[in-house]
Amino acid sequence: MKKSVNIAFIGGDGRAACAAEYFYRLGYEVGYCRCKSDISSSAVRIESVSDALEFADAVLLPIPVSRDGKTLAYSEGVLLSQIINDLPKDKKMLV
Numbered sequence: 001m002k003k004s005v006n007i008a009f010i011g012g013d014g015r016a017a018c019a020a021e022y023f024y025r026l027g028y029e030v031g032y033c034r035c036k037s038d039i040s041s042s043a044v045r046i047e048s049v050s051d052a053l054e055f056a057d058a059v060l061l062p063i064p065v066s067r068d069g070k071t072l073a074y075s076e077g078v079l080l081s082q083i084i085n086d087l088p089k090d091k092k093m094l095v
Contacts, residue, residue: 004029008056010049010083011035011075016062031055036074049078050086058092059083065095 007023009016009032016035024030024042031044033052046052053059062073065080072078087093 005057006031006055007058007060008033008046008052009035009043009060009062010052011072011078012060012062013074016060016074019060034072034075034078049082053083053086053088053091056091058094059087061093061095063095 004027006029007020009020009030012019012032012035016032020030020032020043029044030042031046031052033046033049044055046055061083062075064073067073070080072080072083083093
């Protein structure tokens with residue numbers, strides 16, 4: 001039996017919206033947090049970064065990841081260090 005995989009988008013714009021819809025159509029559970037706009041009607045809105053990290057088996061970050069080297073792009077001020085430090089060891093981060 002195939003295990004369901006949860007994917008969370010933290011930060012992002014229209015490209016993240018397209019990717020979220022694509023992964024949803026492939027059968028993944030998709031959530032999003034701190035994105036520039038709503039991602040998809042199929043995705044679950046997650047209120048906090050820590051909840052998104054807990055929800056996800058894999059975390060997808062926006063392109064570019066950062067514009068200033070400190071905060072995540074398209075994310076309303078989320079610190080990169082918060083994601084890196086709080087990401088559980090058994091989770092994957094994709095950029």
